[in-house]
Amino acid sequence: MPHLYLVDGSGYIFRAYHRLPPLTNKHGEPVGAVYGYTTMLWKLVDELHTADGPTHMAVVLDKSSKSFRNEMYDQYKAHRPPPPEDLVPQFPMIRDATRAFSLPCIDEEGWEADDLIASYAKAALAQGWQVTIVSSDKDLMQLVEDGSLDLYDTMNNRRLGREAVIEKFGVEPAKLGEVLALMGDSVDNVPGVPGVGPKTAAKLILEHGDVEGVLAAAPDMKKGKLRDNLIEHADMARLSRKLVTLACDVPLPHALEEMELQGIPDAPLRAFLEHHGFKSLLAKLSAVADAPVATPAVPGAPEAEADPPCDHDAYETVTDAARLDHWIQIARHQGFVAIDTETTGLDATRADLVGVSLALHPNLACYIPVGHGGSDMFAERPEQIDRAVVVAKLKELFEDPSVLKIGHNLKYDMIVLGRLGIAVAPYDDTIVMSFDLDAGLHGHGMDELAATHLAHSCIAYKDVVGTGKKQLGFGEIDLKSATRYAAEDADVTLRLWRRLKPRLTFEGGTRVYEMVDRPLPAVIAGMESAGVKVDPDLLARLSTDFAHQIAALEEQVHAIAGFKFTIGSPKQLGDVLFDKMGIKGGRKGKSGVYSTDVNELERIAADKDSPGREMVAKVLEWRQLSKLKSTYTDALQAQINPATGRVHTSYSLTGAQTGRLSSTDPNLQNIPIRTEIGRQIRDAFVAEPGNVILAADYSQIELRLAAHIADVPQLRDAFARGDDIHNMTAQELFGEVNRDTRGRAKTINFAILYGISRWGLAGRLDVSADEAQGMIDRYFERFPGINRYIADTLTEAKARGYTETLFGRKTHFPRLKSPNPNERAGSERAAINAPIQGTSADIIKRAMARMGPALAAAGLPDTRMLMQVHDELVFELPEGDVTRATEVIRHVMATAAEPAVTLSVPLGVDVGTGKSWGAAH
DNA sequence: TGAATCACG
DNA sequence: GACGTACGTGATTCAA
The missing domain is CATH 3.40.50.1010 (5'-nuclease)
Incomplete structure (x- = not known):
């Protein structure tokens, strides 16, 4: 049987x-x-x-x-x-x-x-x-x-x-539900009746048969607490009866x-055990190798069979509601679906939905157009399901908690769909999965991954819409071509997911994926959608101001030279300075152009006898102002979204090999702060009326992490005491603390994190290589954990090909084995830095993922997280919420490593507020 | 498109 | 003994 x-x-x-x-x-x-x-x-x-x-x-x-x-x-x-x-x-x-x-x-x-x-x-x-x-x-x-x-x-x-149940609860299994209902359950929060435990419950049920019987008999019971409770909590008892019913x-x-059970399968089980290194179980498996063997295919496991090639003619164009229902129904039943959206543009915060594709299985994919035709009055609008109907139906699927949505760079789709009122969850993102597995080995764009993992070359977007003047919007593409392109994207995404998902488990990527990166697409989609308000008038004023100064400087520089030339051309400038004006010490790079960067120009400016001093000073000022004007004041005004009046950057989750985010269009992570003149630009990042900007940044997080990771007691203690770390380093290295030694100590602290050479340090501190080496030696002597960390990190990176952060994020360094010594040395320096920079990135990402729920739980739904700048989070919030929000934000950031990682140094968080980003610092 | 430059952490 | 000199980014400009 x-x-x-x-x-x-x-x-x-x-x-x-x-x-x-x-x-x-x-x-x-x-x-x-x-x-x-x-x-x-x-x-x-x-x-x-x-x-x-x-x-x-x-x-x-x-x-x-x-x-x-x-x-x-x-x-x-x-x-x-x-x-x-x-x-x-x-x-x-x-x-x-x-x-x-x-x-x-x-x-x-x-x-x-x-x-x-x-x-x-x-x-x-x-x-x-x-x-x-x-x-x-x-x-x-x-x-x-x-x-x-x-x-x-x-x-x-x-x-x-049966006997054991009677022994334990005093009633037959069939009556157990009645007893459990009266008892209640504090763990599941089933209320039951107060004062009634297992003994009383069993007694009552044996006497009166069931909960209803007990409640009916209650008024006739002898007066007391039990009787009162039964009468008073009769409704809760009835509810409890329903809750415990299976x-x-x-x-x-x-x-x-x-x-049906087949026995112990060999191959998939072996792979699983080997992955986790369950040695005793592996030994046991070898012992039962002759047992009956089941031969299941583990989906996506390393030995999985290749999928059939993409069949573009197999994709369906969905143009009637019944077919859409059909696709949704299968997705529901299957529990996962790959999705992709097509839109009118590249900027997710402005683009409009043109169509959605779904994929359920290799070659089982469809495209649902909603915005084709229409814009061109001469073309007939092809038959499509009403947009609102599609949105309503997809909303149910995309928000269904039992269906996993799979996307490639889902952040983009989330922003577009978010404006239509759709919140995609739960989800997997293949771009993030690829990054967590293979950072440093290759890019993570879909086309590249399809080529690498699936030996498939995707239809190029340009081949569909054309290029240059003749380029069309995706909504102008005929449905047949659109379907071939769009459904392929979803199909490929699904295929990638089937490859990458098991690899996360088998290669140890699950930890960083689940604990750090998976929540990020939704969090960042929220930040990008929110955007940040900038004051266009202030930017315009700065632009004109800069323009006048630039024009004046240009005239003066030309006057000194005696002729006009393009100051912005390093080639022309080099020729003017070093050939025409005869300044000594010009250094030509490999392209045969004199170097005219800040270091070079400042060197000239510092030389009292140089004939170019005056010009060089003006060129430096010209450069600073040109940079500020073109990159910031002008560009930022142009980036304001007219619909929202705000600037919406785009963060890349895969931009930096170490796990940091990067920011583009515009880059909000390099807004000036170091000079007073550049800093004014931050004043243009403002809060809405009644609100303020709050900036919270980790203090010295990378040095703190170095102290923890390299296990340096002196540094750890200094951070625990709250000492100024650069002062402390200065004292250790030079025996006295003043502005000069503190500055040098600061340089050395950073230099060490970056794996600097004695020549590099010598150049930075303007000392000889021997003196620099002396300082490095002394540093290692004073903080002995550091050189051990560097040596261990390099040994391991060379053996394994990658480094790891405290949260298990891998960064690969294939060039550690390069025959080119420069490449190798460069990779070594990067490998020394990656665990520290990467752990810092992991920690702030965890803080970001927890911030929304923490603020909501604290009753602060109007506090919005707007920007991340590597060790800083920027918020906009109602003035009245500042005190409470500060507390929540500080706590979330300071404890973001826990409980997965317990640091031996505290994480300090500095918070400032003001009407603008500039004022918040 | 690549190099040079410079803005940030 | 020569090499070339700090980690991670993105935007702008020039010039080919």
């Missing part, structure tokens, strides 16, 4: 987590619960062919924390703390483990694992099967039937049948036959 084992995976993993020590695997991922779960599954599967062993098995999990019970009672499970942070990344691994055993993994939105277990159990019993539920959950004990259904607690190795009629997506 078939014997079905239903494993309560969710219940198990929580118990395993708390019972087992916090193990980590070789990738630094927490795996304690996964290890416990794997051994448990194995033990069960091993019992196939034994007397009471399973013939069929499935694992049942909770899909989300919400179920139909929350609709009955909004307080249900309301006091449950979120799962521990180092347990969260283990949830996907539990699914990996289950797949490695080729077992079905069952979860359904809106239902708890208990309901699914009850429903499958009933279905199996109805066919005359034997059922064992692997769990120790008391709610599931309601299902026990003498001789046909029992519970199995693998942690104590105990089976639990749903036995959930639609069942998996046939019981699919759950």
